[in-house]
Amino acid sequence: MQSLTKHARNIGLVAGSALALAGLAGCASHGSVASAGKPAISGDQAAAEDAADAKAIARLEHRVAKSPRSASARAELARAYLAAGRFASAATTFEDAVALGDDNPGTGLGMALAYIGSGRNGQAVAVLDRWQSRIPAADLGLAVALAGQPAQGVALLSDAVRGGDASPKARQNLAYAYALDGRWAEARLVAAQDVPADRLDARMSEIATAG
Secondary structure (H helix, E strand, O other): OOOHHHHHHHHOOOOOOOOOOOOOOHHHHHOOOOOOOOOOOOHHHHHHHHHHHHHHHHHHHHHHHHOOOOHHHHHHHHHHHHHOOOHHHHHHHHHHHHHOOOOOHHHHHHHHHHHHHOOOHHHHHHHHHHHOOOOOHHHHHHHHHHOOOHHHHHHHHHHHHHOOOOOHHHHHHHHHHHHHOOOHHHHHHHHOOOOOHHHHHHHHHHHHHHO
16 A cells, blocks of 8 residues: 555645555555655655656556556556656546546545645545545545645544544644644644654644645
8 A cells, every 4th residue: 555645745745654644645545644754755765766656657557558447447547646746647547447436435535635736626625525424534634624624624633533533643634734724833732742842843844844
């Protein structure tokens, strides 16, 4: 399963290792959006990842060409496009997968992320509304916030945390949603629950840069 961390980084939105956005494209295959402090990568590492992305995409495009009616092949290709930051291609390919019968909530989440990366927030919100009952609340809340509705994202994530989701992922997604909503005191307070004191300022700087 590919990491949301990577997708979030490609969108230019890094929220911290808890999600590591490790769990909103890998989770787009099963369903996470934030990253709790993934270290920066070097230029050589980035080039190696780009080459790996290109190789994977070529392989998956070949698979789709051989099985054009396969929804799963389209969805896998869409996730690879998303990982590579090719948001328009990802959105179109996710749409094709759904048209072919894919009803995996991770596909809905991935489609929403692709729309967000393409600046099509209205379409992202519509997709999230359609899939909201099946996407985990911790992922849904941050996706909604990233789609330009941070107050609603905060509400969804706060309900999830109060409702028993005490995972670091949920808390760090809530911290990021607070930041997107301009509520920096709350963001810092929530982030501090999972980030060591000597890393907190750096963590908040990461969120500020990403936002």
